[in-house]
Amino acid sequence: MINDASVLFQIAGIGIIVALIHTILKQMGKEEIAQFATLVGFIIVLVIVINGLSDLFQQIRSVFLFQG
Amino acid sequence: MKWIGALLFIGTTTIVGFDVSNKLTKRPKHIRQLKNALQILEAEILYSQSPLKDAFTTITKQVPEPTKSFFGELSNRMNEKNANLYHVWDEAIKELMQNSSLGNNEQEILLQFGRTLGQHDFTQQQKHIQLTVNHLDRELAEARDQQYRYSKMAKTLGVLSGLFIVLLLI
Numbered sequence A: 001m002i003n004d005a006s007v008l009f010q011i012a013g014i015g016i017i018v019a020l021i022h023t024i025l026k027q028m029g030k031e032e033i034a035q036f037a038t039l040v041g042f043i044i045v046l047v048i049v050i051n052g053l054s055d056l057f058q059q060i061r062s063v064f065l066f067q068g
Numbered sequence B: 001m002k003w004i005g006a007l008l009f010i011g012t013t014t015i016v017g018f019d020v021s022n023k024l025t026k027r028p029k030h031i032r033q034l035k036n037a038l039q040i041l042e043a044e045i046l047y048s049q050s051p052l053k054d055a056f057t058t059i060t061k062q063v064p065e066p067t068k069s070f071f072g073e074l075s076n077r078m079n080e081k082n083a084n085l086y087h088v089w090d091e092a093i094k095e096l097m098q099n100s101s102l103g104n105n106e107q108e109i110l111l112q113f114g115r116t117l118g119q120h121d122f123t124q125q126q127k128h129i130q131l132t133v134n135h136l137d138r139e140l141a142e143a144r145d146q147q148y149r150y151s152k153m154a155k156t157l158g159v160l161s162g163l164f165i166v167l168l169l170i
Helices: A002-027 A031-064 B002-048 B052-062 B067-078 B085-099 B104-116 B122-169
Strands: none
Touching: A002 A031, A002 B122, B002 B052, B002 B067, B002 B104, B002 B122, B052 B067, B067 B085, B085 B104, B104 B122
């Protein structure tokens, strides 16, 4: 449970910082790099979330199907 | 322990960001110094009509680092026996590139200028110096533009990327 909360904060922090990087790069006229940075941030968050989801499904499988 | 590592990491990326920004800020300054030095060289050649070695010594007295050590090196190496100005100039430029924040364009301009130095009469030489000063002016404008745009961005990006990676690793 404590782990879950820390993952939430981590994702929130990554979101805030990627948003800041995007804003600064956009201000300086580097639109493509700004888009790219946002994309990278999104993919990283996606990987974290998918890890959590796969854990969840493993738990469900082990509860209902009695196998690892 | 984890937090000490995180702080150290953020500190490192911040310093890298500041270093990049510092380099961007110093480039226009160094280009301006070079322009000044070339103007002094022109005056030495046209009005004092001194040989290049003496001209370099005079320039060394009048400009700040790192251009100072460049011309100092030049006049020192020209004192050696059978020194070839072209090779001496090439090697001194290589050293100058390591000591200063000048870019590749400036290096190319200076190398081209070195090929013309001491080969022509007064008018031709003056024309070549004017041409080099013009090239440097163009580079100066570009360097100023880049400094204005990117020096702040480099600082902020340094801090932010440090924070980002620390958040990933925690």
